Amino acid sequence: MRLLRHPLGLISALLLAAVVLAVLLAPVLSPQPPGLSSLRLAFEGPAAGHPLGYDSAGRDILARLLYGGRNTLGGAVIALAVALVLGVPSGLLAGYYGGWFDSAASWVVNLVMALPAMVVLLASRAILGSTVWVLMVVLGFLVAPSFFRLVRGIVANVRRELYVDAAKVSGLSDTRIVSRHILIVVRAPIIIQVALVAGIAISLQAGLEFLGIGSGDSPTWGAMLNEAFKNIQRAPLLMLWPGLALGLTSGALVLLAAALRDVLEDRGTAPAASRTAPDVPHVPDVRATSKPAAGQAGERAHLLSVRDLGVAYPGTGEVVRGVDLDVRAGEIVGLVGESGSGKTQTAFSILGILPEKGRVSRGSITIEGQEIVGLPERAHRALRGTLVAYVPQEPMSNLDPAFTIGSQLVEPIRYKLGLRRAEATRRALDLLRLVEITDPRRTFDSYPHEISGGMAQRVLIAGAMSCDPKLLIADEPTTALDVRVQAEVLGLLRRLQRDNDLGVLLVTHNLGVVADLCDRVAVMREGRIVERGTAEQVLSTPRDPYTRELLSAVLPLEAK
Numbered sequence: 001m002r003l004l005r006h007p008l009g010l011i012s013a014l015l016l017a018a019v020v021l022a023v024l025l026a027p028v029l030s031p032q033p034p035g036l037s038s039l040r041l042a043f044e045g046p047a048a049g050h051p052l053g054y055d056s057a058g059r060d061i062l063a064r065l066l067y068g069g070r071n072t073l074g075g076a077v078i079a080l081a082v083a084l085v086l087g088v089p090s091g092l093l094a095g096y097y098g099g100w101f102d103s104a105a106s107w108v109v110n111l112v113m114a115l116p117a118m119v120v121l122l123a124s125r126a127i128l129g130s131t132v133w134v135l136m137v138v139l140g141f142l143v144a145p146s147f148f149r150l151v152r153g154i155v156a157n158v159r160r161e162l163y164v165d166a167a168k169v170s171g172l173s174d175t176r177i178v179s180r181h182i183l184i185v186v187r188a189p190i191i192i193q194v195a196l197v198a199g200i201a202i203s204l205q206a207g208l209e210f211l212g213i214g215s216g217d218s219p220t221w222g223a224m225l226n227e228a229f230k231n232i233q234r235a236p237l238l239m240l241w242p243g244l245a246l247g248l249t250s251g252a253l254v255l256l257a258a259a260l261r262d263v264l265e266d267r268g269t270a271p272a273a274s275r276t277a278p279d280v281p282h283v284p285d286v287r288a289t290s291k292p293a294a295g296q297a298g299e300r301a302h303l304l305s306v307r308d309l310g311v312a313y314p315g316t317g318e319v320v321r322g323v324d325l326d327v328r329a330g331e332i333v334g335l336v337g338e339s340g341s342g343k344t345q346t347a348f349s350i351l352g353i354l355p356e357k358g359r360v361s362r363g364s365i366t367i368e369g370q371e372i373v374g375l376p377e378r379a380h381r382a383l384r385g386t387l388v389a390y391v392p393q394e395p396m397s398n399l400d401p402a403f404t405i406g407s408q409l410v411e412p413i414r415y416k417l418g419l420r421r422a423e424a425t426r427r428a429l430d431l432l433r434l435v436e437i438t439d440p441r442r443t444f445d446s447y448p449h450e451i452s453g454g455m456a457q458r459v460l461i462a463g464a465m466s467c468d469p470k471l472l473i474a475d476e477p478t479t480a481l482d483v484r485v486q487a488e489v490l491g492l493l494r495r496l497q498r499d500n501d502l503g504v505l506l507v508t509h510n511l512g513v514v515a516d517l518c519d520r521v522a523v524m525r526e527g528r529i530v531e532r533g534t535a536e537q538v539l540s541t542p543r544d545p546y547t548r549e550l551l552s553a554v555l556p557l558e559a560k
């Protein structure tokens with residue numbers, strides 16, 4: 001549904017729907033069968049009931065266009081179905097279980113990818129015949145590796161997530177874990193990839209037909225192009241219709257993929273738990289209160305100030321109830337609490353990205369003095385990325401596997417800062433250096449599946465820093481990483497915060513992270529803040545029983 005609110009998505013979806021509908025209704029819309037030929041009418045112009053005129057064999061162009069669309073789109077569907085059936089389950093298995101199946105499947109995939117597609121298609125035509133459907137099955141086989149790699153990369157990454165471990169520990173079967181945790185993560189990239197591959201399949205098929213490699217007997221847009229090309233001197237307009245149909249359909253698919261990416265990829269994701277050793281830092285600071293803080297405002301911080309925030313969902317009521325929070329320039333504030341306590345909802349309200357049905361039910365949020373509750377989406381969007389940036393929890397699923405790291409950094413920089421490509425590229429490389437990536441050029445040119453989780457998180461931090469934000473909201477930024485990499489990424493956040501005088505709101509379960517990094521901390525439970533103070537105060541002399549409970553759950557494990 002959110003796709004319909006995306007202008008590009010709406011236009012491309014409508015266009016595709018119109019094409020598919022027209023093609024399906026071919027018998028109704030078309031005045032005669034596509035093969036009916038009357039040489040007397042060859043190259044005749046439009047006539048009543050034949051709005052596009054006749055081709056070189058005196059066949060109705062509209063009929064051929066509509067029936068040809070059936071073959072062209074049907075061929076793409078077949079190629080996609082084959083690619084999905086082969087690529088997705090094998091990618092899931094290889095990514096989830098690894099081991100010999102992964103090695104064998106990756107070997108086969110590399111082999112298939114090394115095959116020159118055109119040669120294979122030509123050879124299969126010679127062996128299997130020229131029917132368009134058979135060629136599309138072969139094409140499906142050739143593009144299946146792209147789905148395999150996509151799914152395998154994401155699944156292998158998600159498999160390492162602690163929440164998948166937790167699901168395993170709690171006794172869920174593998175099938176259930178895959179359907180509950182894993183499919184959700186791969187669904188969006190697969191949908192995007194489907195749109196892209198459909199466009200490629202249509203263009204490739206048309207290319208083959210245009211070269212005269214497909215089957216001559218059934219009409220397709222490519223075959224129409226081929227025939228029109230032969231008569232280009234005599235009737236250049238014949239090229240227009242199949243060209244237009246192909247251009248519009250493939251263009252709409254590419255735009256739809258881009259819109260789907262926008263819509264599907266900025267969703268919040270599931271939580272996870274992790275631990276690092278606490279090492280209470282010496283931090284000077286501010287006020288400490290131990291009571292729930294609703295209504296107890298105090299002086300508001302200039303950078304970020306939240307007062308009496310409520311977030312509600314229909315049916316559930318308020319899930320955040322009267323939260324007060326301040327983040328000043330140059331400080332890191334931890335927002336801790338168990339799963340479901342409302343941390344992410346608070347962070348999302350500040351970012352203005354609450355899920356569809358969620359709304360801020362009361363209170364005020366100011367960023368640099370500007371009230372943002374009730375701000376129109378457009379104005380809010382202008383703040384995100386420039387004034388406020390977000391570092392998400394799952395680095396890998398926030399990077400699009402279909403694009404290089406470089407292009408994913410460059411595009412937002414160009415969009416937000418209006419830089420030219422060369423300048424944006426320079427800035428992206430500088431940012432990669434800023435986040436301590438040793439070979440920025442190599443990372444720039446890599447695809448997400450070629451880099452590690454820690455590197456991916458650095459890339460996302462680089463992305464967050466790209467427009468010099470003043471406030472960074474990091475939601476469990478190290479959850480997906482192993483302990484050593486966690487420490488590195490936390491160190492990086494600390495350095496960036498110091499060097500840039502950033503204010504950071506760090507959402508975390510992890511009291512070790514709070515101890516390592518935070519100046520101040522607010523503890524949330526059931527939508528309220530139950531305790532706040534300097535990290536040192538809260539960790540060494542917790543006043544609220546809930547904080548004590550949280551601490552006692554962690555400390556015995558970390559005392560070693």
Ligand SMILES: Nc1ncnc2c1ncn2[C@@H]1O[C@H](COP(=O)(O)OP(=O)(O)OP(=O)(O)O)[C@@H](O)[C@H]1O
Pocket residue numbers: 270271272313316319337338339340341342343344345346355357358509
């Ligand atoms: N889309 C939604 N519709 C209804 N309730 C929701 C929705 N999203 C979140 N909630 C509820 O809001 C409450 C707070 O969720 P939130 O995600 O903020 O918790 P959290 O403290 O960030 O937990 P975690 O650390 O697990 O992410 C939860 O009880 C959750 O059930």
